[in-house]
Structures are given as structure tokens and as C-alpha cells.
Amino acid sequence: MKVTVIGSGYVGLVTGVCLSDIGHEVKIFDINQHKIKMLESGQVPFYEPGLEKILKRNVKKNNLFFTSQERFAFADTDIVFIAVGTPPGLDGEADLTYVFRAVQNASSYMKENSIIIVKSTVPAGTTEKLNSLCKKLVPNKNLTVASNPEFLREGSAVKDFYKPDRIVIGANNDVIHEKIKSLYALIETEYCLTTPESAEMIKYASNALLAVKISFINEVALLCEEVGADVEEVALGVGKDKRIGSSFLRAGIGYGGSCFPKDTEALIYLASQYNKEMKIVQAAKEVNDRQINWMLDHINQSATQIEHAKIAVLGLAFKPETDDIRESPALRVIDYLLQRKAEVQVFDPKAMPNTKNQYGTTLSYHETVEAAVENTDIVLVLTEWEVIIKHLPAAINSMISKPVIIDGRNCLERIKLNSDIRLVQVGKASEETEFANVEYSINTVSVAKKNIS
Numbered sequence: 001m002k003v004t005v006i007g008s009g010y011v012g013l014v015t016g017v018c019l020s021d022i023g024h025e026v027k028i029f030d031i032n033q034h035k036i037k038m039l040e041s042g043q044v045p046f047y048e049p050g051l052e053k054i055l056k057r058n059v060k061k062n063n064l065f066f067t068s069q070e071r072f073a074f075a076d077t078d079i080v081f082i083a084v085g086t087p088p089g090l091d092g093e094a095d096l097t098y099v100f101r102a103v104q105n106a107s108s109y110m111k112e113n114s115i116i117i118v119k120s121t122v123p124a125g126t127t128e129k130l131n132s133l134c135k136k137l138v139p140n141k142n143l144t145v146a147s148n149p150e151f152l153r154e155g156s157a158v159k160d161f162y163k164p165d166r167i168v169i170g171a172n173n174d175v176i177h178e179k180i181k182s183l184y185a186l187i188e189t190e191y192c193l194t195t196p197e198s199a200e201m202i203k204y205a206s207n208a209l210l211a212v213k214i215s216f217i218n219e220v221a222l223l224c225e226e227v228g229a230d231v232e233e234v235a236l237g238v239g240k241d242k243r244i245g246s247s248f249l250r251a252g253i254g255y256g257g258s259c260f261p262k263d264t265e266a267l268i269y270l271a272s273q274y275n276k277e278m279k280i281v282q283a284a285k286e287v288n289d290r291q292i293n294w295m296l297d298h299i300n301q302s303a304t305q306i307e308h309a310k311i312a313v314l315g316l317a318f319k320p321e322t323d324d325i326r327e328s329p330a331l332r333v334i335d336y337l338l339q340r341k342a343e344v345q346v347f348d349p350k351a352m353p354n355t356k357n358q359y360g361t362t363l364s365y366h367e368t369v370e371a372a373v374e375n376t377d378i379v380l381v382l383t384e385w386e387v388i389i390k391h392l393p394a395a396i397n398s399m400i401s402k403p404v405i406i407d408g409r410n411c412l413e414r415i416k417l418n419s420d421i422r423l424v425q426v427g428k429a430s431e432e433t434e435f436a437n438v439e440y441s442i443n444t445v446s447v448a449k450k451n452i453s
């Protein structure tokens, strides 16, 4: 089929590139000309394992095109995917400006009887509003808007495209269900064919439940420290129950990224529009907001003085295998350290360029784990990158003064570290656990923040 994808971000680019790889002719349209230029030269504007290779393969096969020209993008296409951002608005509601603008724009160029598929995460009811918009704008074209929410995870997005747990299609009739299903004919998975409203809710409910699982285990972790239990052993035992499952029970410094924080807020806001409360989701959000205090408490306890202390921050991305720093817990830690006038030495294998765009020269950037930990008093592990796990034990052992390591992702093995080193991990009893009940107010650093998307 001839497909156009609007938006060349994490979702749009992965969707477009992979759809071309399974035999469709795909045009990816973005208003950001810089991104389109990069893509045309074969470069992926962000780090996503495996994506560049598939992109190049399909450009070569003449299956895949990039454009900022509307007429070329939409004129001869059967299906248009919407994959633009839905960032949080003032009260947490999903800002749908980009989605409405994209549909308005595309509909004026699209041919009769074609389909618009909403991949962006949007509140229940949006797809139907877009259907009404199309009927109003182009009444004679018989366009249909359907929902097909995306569940990929950054860092494993390509794998998630080829092996999804399910594909959800929300449409008002079976002809549209089947037409969208046929797009994915080569992907073996389960299909949930449902209404647009249910499809939209499946997306928010899934993200909210995953966020709840993380906050739940994080709350359990803090209690484990008090009672002398080990949260990893607890999570292992709990996860063996098939009704619960073992995934998303890794305790740490809380969830980040461009999805969980914004989608939980959007769900809470959506409920409020119907005079309903999402109490459990609200609690998950509150637990997540304060989970970072675990890290700040330990920093305060470990440093005799934070002002001018040299502190290593290992890991900046919100999770490994991505360069995305949106809502990364690491940034909240950095903002706090800068506010307290610490000297911050950072390392991340992929996310340093995005961090530099945001923080400029307020941080010192290092190309290796060894260089970042040199001469520091405290080492903070904020993202569980393999390279950090592999290199940190030797890097620290070679130092003369032995620092404290605060492992906010429970990724280090005590056994691999020199026994003199003090290792603090989440949900594991350590020698000193008495904290004053401090509420931290973290000012976001007001250095020039550039748009990184």
C-alpha cells in the first residue's frame, strides 16, 4: 500500500521505516526541515538500535522517501499515519494542537476514500472528533479516521515493531479494521479489533498500569530498607506468581521518559473532565515524583559538603539504549546538584549531545566512565547502561580515594566491587538509613534550553 507518515520522531520514523521494510511504499513527512535533510542523507536524528540499517536498505530499494513538501507527501496515498507529538498542556491534559493541525493539513491534499490512522497517544474521543473535522473540512472525500495506538519502547522500538504483544485497531466498521490489519499482514501477533474510544483507552490504561507497577515496587523498596529485606528478592518472589508477572518490578529512582509522566497526567485530566478520579494513577504519580528524594537523601548523607564537591553522574538518558533525556530522573538530580553548587562530571554513551544542548557548559562532559569518575567523591549511577556496569568496577578500583557509589538503578553487583567501597542501592538495607524528613525543591536550570525534537 502507499502510506504517508506525518512526524519523523521516535514513533513516526520507526513506524514508517519498518512499514517500508515489510513491503509498503512509504513517505515520511515532517515540518522540521533539518530532520528531513538528515534523513535524506541516511542519518537517523536520534539513537535507536537497528533503525539506520533498515532505513538505508529501504531507501536503496526505492520504498522509502522523506519530505517536507505537502503535495508530494499526501497526493497519491491510501493511508496517512499521524505520529506527531501530544505534549502535556498546562493542567496535564494532552495538547492536541499538532494532531489537529496535521489532520487538517493532510485532509486537504488526500484523495477520496482514504484512511487517516492516529498513532499518536490521544485521549478517548479524539479520533471521533477528527472524523467530524474531516467531514466538515472535506465533506465529499469520504475520509475515515481510525485509531491504532503505538506500544513501542524506545531502545527496542524496531524489535517491538516486528514482535509486538498485540496490535490494537479502533474503527467503527469491519472493513476499516480489516484494511488496517492487512497493512501488518507480515507481523504475527494478536489483534484487538475494537472501537476508536476503546483503542484510545487501551493505550492510556496500559501505560498507567505499568507506571503503577513501578511506583508500587518503589514504595515496597523503601519499606524493604526499613525492615531489612531486599527488594530484588522480594520482586523475584512476587513476580513468580503468573497472575502478577515479573516485568516492570525493577525498583529505582522512578520512571521518566516522554510517555509515562505525560500519559498518567493526561489520564487523570481526562477523568476530571467527567468528574471522576483516577486515585491509583494519581498515587503512582505522587510516589514517582518523590522517589527521587531517595537519591537526594543519600547524596546529602554521603557528602560532607555538596558545595564544590566533585560528583560523577553516570547515565543521563531516561533508560538505556536511547539518547532521549525527556523527563529523565537524571536531570532532576543534576538540577539539584547544580543548585547546591556541586561540580558535576557526567558520562552517557549516547545522551551527552542532547544534555549539552540543555545544560551547556554548566556540566563537565566525559567520553569514558573512567574519566567521569576521576577525582570524584561520590558516583551516582542513574541509567543502567551496559558500558557503565562493565567499566565502573575497574574505574573505581584504580582510584586512590574510594568513593561512595549510589546506584539508583540497582544494576551493580556488590561482588564485583572492591570491598572498601560503600555501595548504596534502592530497597536494600544499608548501614545508615536515618533521614531527616526533607522536602526538596528543585529549580530547573535556566540555561538556554533548545528544542531537541
Ligand SMILES: NC(=O)c1ccc[n+]([C@@H]2O[C@H](COP(=O)([O-])OP(=O)(O)OC[C@H]3O[C@@H](n4cnc5c(N)ncnc54)[C@H](O)[C@@H]3O)[C@@H](O)[C@H]2O)c1
Binding pocket: 006, 007, 008, 009, 010, 011, 012, 029, 030, 031, 032, 035, 083, 084, 085, 086, 098, 101, 102, 105, 119, 120, 121, 122, 150, 151, 152, 153, 154, 258, 259, 453
Ligand atoms: N516515544 C515513544 O516511545 C512513544 C511510544 C508510543 C507512543 N508515543 C506517542 O506518539 C506520539 C509521538 O511521539 P514521539 O516521541 O515520536 O514524538 P517526537 O516529538 O519525537 O516527534 C514528533 C515529530 O512530529 C513532527 N511534527 C509536529 N507537527 C507536525 C506537522 N503538523 N506535520 C508534520 N510533522 C509534524 C515534529 O517535527 C517531530 O519531528 C506522541 O503522542 C507520543 O505520546 C510515543
Ligand SMILES: O=c1ccn([C@@H]2O[C@H](COP(=O)(O)OP(=O)(O)O[C@H]3O[C@H](CO)[C@@H](O)[C@H](O)[C@H]3O)[C@@H](O)[C@H]2O)c(=O)[nH]1
Binding pocket: 121, 150, 151, 152, 153, 154, 155, 207, 210, 214, 247, 248, 249, 250, 251, 252, 253, 254, 255, 256, 257, 258, 259, 260, 263, 318, 319
Ligand atoms: O521495572 C521498571 C521498568 C521501567 N522503569 C522505568 O520506566 C521508564 C519507562 O521505561 P520503558 O517503559 O521501558 O520505556 P518507554 O520507551 O517510555 O516505553 C513506555 O512508554 C511508551 C510510550 O507510550 C509505550 O509505547 C511503551 O509500551 C511503554 O513501555 C524508564 O525511566 C525506566 O527506567 C523502572 O523504573 N522500572
